[in-house]
Amino acid sequence: MIGTAPTAVPVLAARGRLRPLGLGEVRITGGFWAERQSVNAAATLGHIQHWLEREGWIRNFDLAAGQGDLPGERRGREFSDSEVYKFLEAMAWEIGRTDDAGLESRFRAVVRRVADAQEPDGYLNTKFGRPGQEPRWSDLEWGHELYCIGHLLQAAVARARTRPDADDGLLAVARRAADNVCATFGPDGIDGVCGHPEIETALAEFARVTGDDRYLAQAALFVDRRGHxxxxxxxxxxxxxxDDIPVREATVLRGHAVRANYLSAGAVDIAVDTDDAGLLAAVRRQWRNTVxxxxxVTGGQGSRHQDEAFGDDWVLPPDRAYSETCAGIGSVMLAWRLLLAHGDPGYADLIERTLFNVVSTSPSADGRSFFYTNTxxxxxxxxxxxxDRASLRAAASLRAPWFEVSCCPTNVARTMASLAAYVATADDDGLQLHQYLTGTVEHRLADGRDLCVTVATDYPHDGHVRVRVDSDDDRPWSLSLRVPGWAVEGATLTVDGTTRPVGPGVVTERRTWRxxxxxxxxxxxxxxxxxxxxxxxxxxxxVAVERGPLVLALESVDVPDVETVDELRVDTGQPPRLVDGRVLVRCRRVRPQDHDWPYRTGGAESAPGAGEELDEVAMVEYHAWANRGPSTMRVWLPTT
Amino acid sequence: MIGTAPTAVPVLAARGRLRPLGLGEVRITGGFWAERQSVNAAATLGHIQHWLEREGWIRNFDLAAGQGDLPGERRGREFSDSEVYKFLEAMAWEIGRTDDAGLESRFRAVVRRVADAQEPDGYLNTKFGRPGQEPRWSDLEWGHELYCIGHLLQAAVARARTRPDADDGLLAVARRAADNVCATFGPDGIDGVCGHPEIETALAEFARVTGDDRYLAQAALFVDRRGHxxxxxxxxxxxxxxDDIPVREATVLRGHAVRANYLSAGAVDIAVDTDDAGLLAAVRRQWRNTVxxxxxVTGGQGSRHQDEAFGDDWVLPPDRAYSETCAGIGSVMLAWRLLLAHGDPGYADLIERTLFNVVSTSPSADGRSFFYTNTxxxxxxxxxxxxDRASLRAAASLRAPWFEVSCCPTNVARTMASLAAYVATADDDGLQLHQYLTGTVEHRLADGRDLCVTVATDYPHDGHVRVRVDSDDDRPWSLSLRVPGWAVEGATLTVDGTTRPVGPGVVTERRTWRxxxxxxxxxxxxxxxxxxxxxxxxxxxxVAVERGPLVLALESVDVPDVETVDELRVDTGQPPRLVDGRVLVRCRRVRPQDHDWPYRTGGAESAPGAGEELDEVAMVEYHAWANRGPSTMRVWLPTT
Known part of the structure; x- marks a missing residue:
């Protein structure tokens, strides 16, 4: 423990089936995710700060504080403030995780620049409201003012939960901003909502961290107003x-996929803390239909480029799949809240899938470039x-260092830094492990008993997850493990020398552990x-090929003499094989004949013919593709 | 003949394999297209004028002429002037076709209002350049000023070719505008191009109609500048x-599908009139790869909603297929120019397919609502x-009366009114029929001989096309008929009592016709x-189902007890049957089981099972779908 409060978690509901364990209780010490966290700390955070400074998005706060010409010199889109706040949140988690003194000092310096820009009544935004700018709250559809404040609050929440006694002033800045929101949008204020949900979940968390239910009431008001x-x-x-259908009446997530997930996350927060079973059931129903x-198959959500939105049911084209990184993060946020509320393993299944195949796909191996969309x-x-240039296009063919709309890098950074908080939970009777990684879980039960387990595994590259009890207690307690939904057959649990088959769901061992x-x-x-x-x-x-929680892909750099993987047809007669850690599939290569017109009449399908048999072709873990230069790639493979 | 010049055609190239026949030579007297033309005349033109007035897009010209507050009261998007011009063009063709006196008077009234808004130096646009507006030519990417002038020129060309002696002044207005363009964008002027191609083909035609090659040179300059x-x-x-690749170097159409086709049409005009074989070959290559x-399969082009653009090769999702009506019209414009230049029947094949399945799909049966996109x-x-409202969304689920971007209704109207000009051509030796409809074709050959044929047919609902010679001449001449590419087997030609099989391509009979x-x-x-x-x-x-040139669709209103046609699987073991004029296919209905997660591991495909057999289901001609209220629809049908 390094001084982080046990409640160092992103979500701390008033009630629920499970209680979250945070950065003070879960340590990731090795393997897939430890490596990701270390790249995030060593490379990504600095990369983000470099670009935030370079693009002038932090400097906008200096301008707003009076050190320059605000309307004239301000740079970035209307939501650029939020990237600074997400960067603060990421640093807060990282400081909580590693106690990095250098980072602490950078954190404080950015907080000061933000604080200096706050107006006397608490309003804080570099794009609106000052002389020469559009008036405050004059563009709720696109202005993102409440969205930005939401991320400010989330940064303050992360800081308050990891460094409750810090004197940096961020919490006070956030409180003044939140008070301004309540004064402006309260029952007697502007009868509006933000075009981009985020303030809802942020206010709910802010109520939890401050103990002030006014913020929760404001969040609930925003949720109730929406959809009319x-x-x-x-x-x-x-x-x-x-804003088409009230949250309580909707049956499925729709529209902009990040907005939909953020709004739903906020609705769960409110439903749980206000004991609103109807609202909770509505979100749960929407989640179920959406999934x-x-x-x-990667867990990604949102299929349309045009509006970054969900398509209709079953519209999931792999071509130009949008699957925005931030929508994946929003989906993890939502599923985590539902998991805490209900405990169903399906929520953790989706979290696992999304973390491995969306969130970890976005950053490059070196942590300095990102996919915005994940086709x-x-x-x-x-x-x-x-x-050396911010990418204009969300559809960049490889990962890009930065974007004009650069929500994803900061979102990845804050998620990676707080990842330990999504691994395990507790209830009055014991511990539940939801995600498998090498590390330790410690927790004091409500009755005062200290529990500790150590997990050793090479998951997801090896299926053995060893959980060793490192605490002693005379009374029995429960250890629950999730068997993923994909583990349809072949999973086993070995306890005390006895092995038995287990199936998807939660398997619980209650005993007096030594x-x-x-x-x-x-x-x-x-x-x-x-x-x-x-x-x-x-x-x-x-067909797709999966291994454990990992989705695999065919990438052209792995297929000699083939430029486009579209020429490959997979032979499903032979199951994929694991050889020396690589997954191989048997393929044929087809080269359809070109015609003037690509539609053919006649009795026979215009089948490309049997094609030539190739050796087995090695697949790549989807999250790792596009790290070896330009290539073509497929997740869904036509069969022979 | 009603006084329309024989050269009343949209495209009159300086040279080429074939010479176009126009409204003075081709009359459509009955059947599918005659009905469409009559709805266009009786309903669509009035509908358009109503909306142009109602939306204030004609009134913008009054404001520009000084009768109101221009920047403040102007309505519509930056390209709204072009809709007024396309409406003028449509009326010009319709007056040429039917000599409607009421329309002539409406035409002249709109021309006067347009003329009054022209500035002394010839510049004409209601959105730019006057006090309080953005400066002229300050936004070449999005301003559409040259695009609008292009449509003004096309309207003037249509008028000059149908009423060469008219004193309405439109030609003079257009000439001043074209001169202003040449003065502004000539070799020593602004080194720019318009974000939306259109001025290129318009200037080339304007050179043809005025005999002034300065306009052709300016068009060529615009084409050469683009792509850098x-x-x-x-x-x-x-x-x-x-603007990514020079026209001469590109290998395929890409980007915004309307822009790509308009640009290519202009490039063909220039290539033909300047005898530039390299440029012509480049466009031809692009066309071939694009097709x-x-x-x-409908002939539609452009698969993306986001940028109204072509996708990569083979990316042709039926879901939310964009297939913009105007892209179809642009494709007809391009293919027609290539047909005149080369004579290859493949160009006429695409024109036929696109006219029947895109252009005629857009308007409703009553001619008062339109598909902007054709999914x-x-x-x-x-x-x-x-x-009673202009539709915000291109993705309206049924045809809408008007759009905020309302390019398609006026584009359909001008195409329908000039349709006769796309039916037949001549060369020194005779006539070529490219499209089959009931009507007459008259033409005086270069050597002075008058030829006349009458066509009687119920095509596309019956396969018999009877061509009767109605002229007498002692010397032989050639009558050429296109056998469509889809008529792979079974087509025959009967001449003088003798029937013989014919295959796709052009079949020519040269004889002394009586x-x-x-x-x-x-x-x-x-x-x-x-x-x-x-x-x-x-x-x-x-599979898709086609009949002759018509693409068919399954529409839910034709399937009792089935709300979504997605539940149907077609049995390709039984060919589609024609019964009482309707096409029937044998289907099974499947109802896949719902699961929490829509991807399944295991040896077996998650096939929906055999399903229940339905009676044969009637299909609808794709162009006629969505005329019977909300429905679900598929062109591509999964097989059993």
């Missing part, structure tokens, strides 16, 4: 910002983005073919 | 407005757009299954 057409209609319809019909199919080689007792969960890690629901038109006749 | 990054980069890249890899798959019932001689082309009209190239991922495992 208070925002102006836009080209893509009011569903774009979920069943509108989610990519499941790249047809053309593409080009390396200019490392120091040194070991439980081994074995998950079947043989690669497997995965078939889509027949209603997903875009991948009819295709 | 003169326009600012935008989020979707410079390929959006074809082979980037065109929907090939509607999953949800959708709602009826407000008949009045009363008859040629009967028979085209096989049995409905047929059509299979996609294996590289079009989005329709793998599906």
């Amino acid at each position: 057409g208070r925002l102006r209609d836009v080209e893509w319809g009011r569903e774009y910002f979920q 069943a019909r509108r989610t990519y 499941l199919h790249r047809r053309e080689l593409g080009t390396v983005p200019d490392a 120091r040194g007792d070991e439980v081994v969960l074995f998950l079947p890690m043989a690669p497997r073919f995965t078939y889509p629901d027949a209603r997903i038109d875009a991948v009819r006749g295709c | 990054g003169r326009l600012r980069d935008v989020e979707w890249g410079r390929e959006y407005f074809q 082979a890899r980037r065109t929907y 090939l798959h509607r999953r949800e019932l959708g709602t009826v757009p407000d008949a 009045r009363g001689d008859e040629v009967v082309l028979f085209l096989p009209m049995a409905p047929r299954f059509t299979y996609p190239d294996a590289r079009i991922d989005a329709v793998r495992g599906c």
Whole structure:
């Protein structure tokens, strides 16, 4: 322990089936995620600060504090303040995690520049309200003022939970901003909502951290107001910002995928803390339908480029799949809240899938470039983005160092730094492990008993998860382990020398544990073919290959003499094989004949013929693709 | 003949393999297209004028002429002037076609209002350049000033070719505007191009109609300038407005599909009139690759909503297929120019397909509402757009009366009114019929001989096309008929009592024709299954059904007890049947089971099972779908 409060968690609900364990209780000490966290700390945080300074997004606060010409010199889009706040949040978690003194000093310096820009009544935004700027709150649809304040509050929450006694002043800045929001948008104030939800979950958390229920009431008011057409209609319809249907009445997530997830996360926070079973059930229903019909095999959400939005049910094209990194993060936020509320393992299943295949796909191996969108199919080689320029295009063919809309890098950074908080929970009877990684989990139960387990595993590259008890207690307690939904058969649990088969769900061992007792969960890690629901038109006749929680991809750099993986057809007659840590599939290569017109009449399908057999082809873990230069790539593979 | 000049055609090239026949030579007297033209005249033109007045887009010219507060009261987007010009063009063709006195008077009234707004130096635009407005030419990327002038010139060309002696002043207005463009953008002027191509083809035609080659030179200059990054980069890249690659070097159409086609049409005009074989070959190559890899089975082009753009090769999702009506019209414009230049029947094949399945799909049966985009798959019932409101959304689920961007209604109107000009051509030796409809074709050959044929047919609902010679001449001449590419087998030609099989391409009969001689082309009209190239991922495992040039669709209103056609699987073991004029296919209905997660591991595909057999289901001609209220619809049908 390094002085981080046990409640150093992003979500601390008033009630719920499970209680979260935070950075003070869960340590990630090795393996896949430890490496990610270390790259995040060593490279990504500095990279972000470099770009925030370079693009002038932190300097905007200096201008707002009077050190320059604000309307004239301000740079960045209307939501650029939020990137500074997400960077603060990421640093707060990282300081909580590692106690890095250098980072602490950088954190404080940025907080001071932010604080100096706050207006006397608490309003804080560098884009609106000062002489020469548009008036405050004059563009609720697109202005993102409340959205930005939301991220400010989340940064303050992270700081307060990791350094409760810090004297940096961030919490006070946030409180004044939150008070300004309540005064402006309260029951007697502006009858509006923000075009981009975020303030809802932030105010709910801020109420939790401050103990002041006014903020929760304001959050609830925002949620209740939404869905009645208070925002102006836009080209893509009011569903774009979920102002088409009240939250309590909607049946599925729709519109902009980040907005939809952030709003739902806030609705869960409010439902839980106000004991509003109807609201909670509504979000749960929306989540279930969204996962069943509108989610990519990677866990990614949102299929449309135009409005960064969910498509209709079953519209999940791998081509130009949007699957925005931030939507994946929003989905983790929502599923985590529902997991705490209900305890169902399906929520943790989606979190696992999304962390491995969306959130960890975004950053490059060196942590200095990012996918904004996470397509499941790249047809053309593409080009390396200019490392010295913010990318204009969300559809960059490789990871880019920065974007004009650069929400994803800071979102990845804050998620990576707080990842330990999504691993395990507790209830009055014991511990629940939801994600498997090498590390330790310590927790004091409500009755005062101290529990500790150590997890050792090479997961997701090996299926053995060894959980050793490192505490001693005379009374029994429960250790619960999640068996992922994909582990349909072959999973086993070994306790006290006895091995038994277990199936998807939660397996709980309640006993009087002694120091040194070991439980081994074995998950079947043989690669497997995965078939889509027949209603997903875009991948009819295709299979994906998965291994454990990892989605795999065919990348052209792994196939000699083949430039486009679209020429490959996978032979499902032979299961994928694991050889020397690589997954191999047997493929044929087809080269369809070109015709003047690509549609053919006649009795026979214009099948490309049997093609030539290739050696087995090695697949790449999807999250790791595009780290070896331009390439073509497919997740969904046509079969022979 | 009603006084229309024989050269009343939209395209009059200086040279080429074929010479166009126009409204003075081709009369459409009955059948599918005559009905469309009559709805266009009786309903659509009035509907357009109503909305142009109602939205204030004509009044903008009154404001510009000083009768109001221009910046303050101006309404509509930056390109709204062009809709007024396309309306003028449509009226000009319609007056040429029917000599409607009431329309003539409405035409002149609108011309006067336009003329009054022209500035002394010839500049004409209601959005730029006057006090309080942005300066002229200050936004070449998005301002559409040259685009608008292009449509003004096309209106003047239509008028000059149908009423060469008219004293309405439109030609003079256009000439002053064109002179202003040449003075402003000439070799020593602004080194720029318009974000939306259109001025190129318009200037080339204007050179043809005025005999002044300065306009052709300016058009050529615009084409040569494009492709070198003169326009600012935008989020979707410079390929959006074809400023990424010079026209001579490009290999395929890309970016915004309307822009790409308009630019290519202009390039052909210039190539032909300046005898530039390299430029012509470049466009021809682009067309060939675009048709082979980037065109929907309907002939529609452009698959992306975000930027109204072509996708990569083979990216042709039926879901939310954009297939903008105006892109279809642009494609017809381009293919027609290439047909005149080269004579290859493939160009006429695409024109036929696009006219029947895109251009005629846009307007409703009553001619008062329109599809802006023409999707090939509607999953949800959708709602009826407000008949009293301009639609915000291109993705309206049914045809809408008007749009905030309302390019398609006026584009359809001008195309329908000038349709006769796309039917037949001549060369020194005779006539070529490219499209089949009931009507007459008259033409005086260069050597002075008058030829006349009368065509009688119920095409596309019957395959017999009877061509009767109605002129007498002692010397032989050639009558050429196109056998469409889809008529792979079964087509016959009967001449002088002798029937012989003919295949796709052009069949030419050269003989001394006598009045009363008859040629009967028979085209096989049995409905047929059509299979996609294996590289079009989005329709793998599906078939379309076509009949002659018509693409068919399954529409839910034709399937009792089925709300979504997505539940249907077509049995390709039984060919589609024609019964009482309707095409029937045998289907099974499947109802896949719902699961929490739509991807399944295991040896078996998650096939929905055999399903229940339905009676044969009737299909609808795609162009006629969505005329019976909200429905779901598919063109590409999964097979059993």
